[in-house]
Amino acid sequence: MTSLVKLTLMGAASAVVLSACSLAPHYERGVLPTSQAWPVATEISAQSADSLGWREVFLDPRLQKTIELALDYNRDLRVAVLNVEQARAQYRIQRSALVPNLDGTISATKTEAPVPAANGVDGEIDFAKSENFSANFGVxxxxxxxxGRVRSLNQAALNDFFSREENRKAVQISIVAATAQAWLGLAADQELLSLSRQTLQTREEGLSLTQRRFDVGAASQLELSQQTILAEQARNDVATYEALVQQDLNALRLLVGTELPINIIPRAFPENAILSAIPVGVPSEVLLNRPDVMAAEYNLKGRNANIGAARAAFFPSISLTGSAGYSSTDFDQLFDGGSTWTFRPSINIPIFDAGARIAGAQSAVAGRDIALAQYERSIQTAFREVSDALAVRSTIDRRLAAQTSVLGAAQSTVDLSQARFDAGIDSYLSLYDAQRTYYTAQQGLINTRLLREINLVSLYSALGGGFDAAE
Incomplete structure (x- = not known):
């Protein structure tokens, strides 16, 4: 055993001394392929959204519970987690090549061969029996x-693991954002459904009153037809929003991955469900810290390491094989006798391969260049997503204020038109138009409020928020 230990230690020491060389190109992060400032004037904060856990942003307890269920049961996230575990195992397999692998075998051989009989009688034979036991250990x-070929492959596997881990974070951010948006969409459609039902009830009452007035000659056929149109439009909206609510529930169930408890399903559009002040950092920090961008960068580093492995294939490689063992005809004395050992180094020198190694190196370089383009593209995509969200945020409050004013004016118009109609000053046509405008303004306000909340979710996600290390 002493010889084997020496052999193993010698091989390990040689590997440490001789494996310091690497032929992979030196990696340097390039200049951002985007502007150094956001295109929309934005207040820059020392803190950015990626430092906020999603519970700090999504404040409604029902929404928080919905997101928790999605993080527990969503199948896309489950696949992303398993991809990380697979990459972790693959890295461990590749890392094992950096150190010698020690194998041991113990075997027993029993033979029986015919020999002439000991009594010397012709035609009679005996059987000679023999046993042999051996124990061998070797590299x-x-x-x-x-x-650096093995070390380059190890670095490539490590960066693949890191890339998949960042992709898992990106999937989690996407699921958090998609779940929040689907939940808010359901809440808005529930609000619109409630509004359409209230409107239908009011218009049916108006239709009934107009029908009685028409029956006694106090209302014209035109007024009855206009009131009928209003009621049927509201009835159509009720049916439409009932279908939309069911579709929203189906979409939310798919995102969450399980059935939704009844107490977390919104029945109306909530107030202050999301943190309104999402902090925004400078592009150079925000973009490079996004998990999808970091995943692309790790992929680039892995492809860069592959170039080192491809270049190392042009040079000789040395392999060490050694073994030590014991043998004996008596198992009880197997380790009492003398030991035997062998040490067999071999060198492989590349001479001619019809250009295979050159093609391998060219393929590795092309793979690195592809990964570089993908990395830069991911940064540009991230920049656009943040810029789009900031563009909406810069105008959404004005749109909401304007829509609120429209609703107030529409309400006043309905009140005045009703008073003028009751006084016989205006025809029912003016009241009919005022009622339609008021109903449309109510729907517009709900949709604008939804757009504002969806924009907050999009901005938070685009800035790299939504990943919580505690998850």
């Missing part, structure tokens, strides 16, 4: 990483 084809 098989351990490659000395002279030019």
């Amino acid at each position: 098989t084809a351990y490659e000395l990483d002279l030019f």
Whole structure:
């Protein structure tokens, strides 16, 4: 055993001394392929959204519970987590090539061969029996990483693991944002459904009153037809929003991955469900910290390491094989006798391969260039997503204020038109138009409020928020 220990230690020491060389290009992060400032005037904060856990942003307890269920049961996130575990195992397999692998075998052989009989009588034979026991331990084809081939492959596997981990974070952010948006969409459609039902009830009452007035000659056929149109429009809206609510529930169930408890389903559009002040940092910090951008960068680093492995294939490689063992005809004395050992180094020198190694190196370089373009593209995509969200945020409050004013004016118009109609000053046509405008303004306000909340979710997600390390 002493010889084997020496052999193993010698191989490990040689690997440490000789494997310092790497032929992979030196990696340097380039200049951002985007502007250094956001295109919309924005107050820059020392803190950015990526430092906020999603519970600090989504404040409604029902929404928080919905997101928790999605993070527990969503199948896309489950696949992303399993991809990380697979990459972790693959990295451990590749890392094992950096150190010698020790194998041991214990075997027993029993033979029985015919021999002439001991009594010397012709035609009679005896059987000679023999037993042999052996124990062997050895290192098989351990490659000395002279030019960093194994280490480059190890770095590529490590960066693949990191990339998948960042992709998992990106999937989690996407699921948090998608769940919040679907929940808010359901809440808005529930509000619109409630509004359409209230409007239908009011218009049916108006239709009934107009029908009685028409029956006694106090209302014209035109007024009855206009009131009928209003009622039927509201009835159509009720049916439309009932279908939309069911579709919203189906979409939310798919995102969450399980059935939704009844107490977390919104029945109306909530107030202050989301933090309104989402902090925004400078582009150079926001973009590079987004998980999808970091995943693309790790992928680029892995492709860069592959170039080192491809270049190392042009140089000789040395492999070490050694073994030590014991043998005996008596198992009880197997380790009492003398030991035997072998040490067999081998060198592989590339001579001619019809250009295969050159093509391998060219493929590795092209793969690195593809990964670089993908990395820059991911930064540009992130920049656009943040810019789009900031563009909406810069105008949404004005739109909401304007829509609120429209609703107030529409309400006043309905009141005045009703008073003028009751006094016989205006025809029912003016009241009919005022009622339609008021109903449309109510719907517009709900949709604008939804747009504002959806924009907050989009901005938070685009800035890299939504990942919580505690999850």
